[in-house]
Amino acid sequence: MQLTKNILALAALLPLTLAAPAPEGQLEAKFESGVSILGxxxxxxxxxxxxxxxxxxxxxxxxxxxxxxxxxxxxxxxxxxxxxxxxxxxxxxxxxxxxxxxxxxxxxxxxxxxxxx
Known part of the structure; x- marks a missing residue:
């Protein structure tokens, strides 16, 4: 029973993992904005x-x-x-x-x- 619930939960998440990739350059911008200089x-x-x-x-x-x-x-x-x-x-x-x-x-x-x- 628990195994069935886990499989259904994973199946529900599958479309999220197949979403289109971010446009080129967008990932780099997100990464760069998170970089900080300590001092x-x-x-x-x-x-x-x-x-x-x-x-x-x-x-x-x-x-x-x-x-x-x-x-x-x-x-x-x-x-x-x-x-x-x-x-x-x-x-x-x-x-x-x-x-x-x-x-x-x-x-x-x-x-x-x-x-x-």
Missing amino acids: TAVVTTYSGDACNGNNEQTAVTNGGYRCFAVSNKRSIGYSGSGCTVTTWSGNNCRGSSFVARSSGCYSVLYASVSIQC
Whole structure:
């Protein structure tokens, strides 16, 4: 009896599986609209106090993490969103810290930087 009910239920669903395919390009559009970027950070470290002087740039995206030591840096520039950029007094992303909460230029002394997206 249960087997008969299951077969009838599957037979009722069969026309749904035989429906015409979506027009070309429609599936790709649906897939692309569901893709999201978790976060992107472009961090530039500067030797000057006002995001000037010698600089180095690092980028992290989509759930990445990076910790790196710097020397002779006095300011940091951050552009992007969805990430946390932290400067540290120690060269191993430990010690006293400062968190750059939004994009901009920050004048701060630091020995390492961590980026979490």
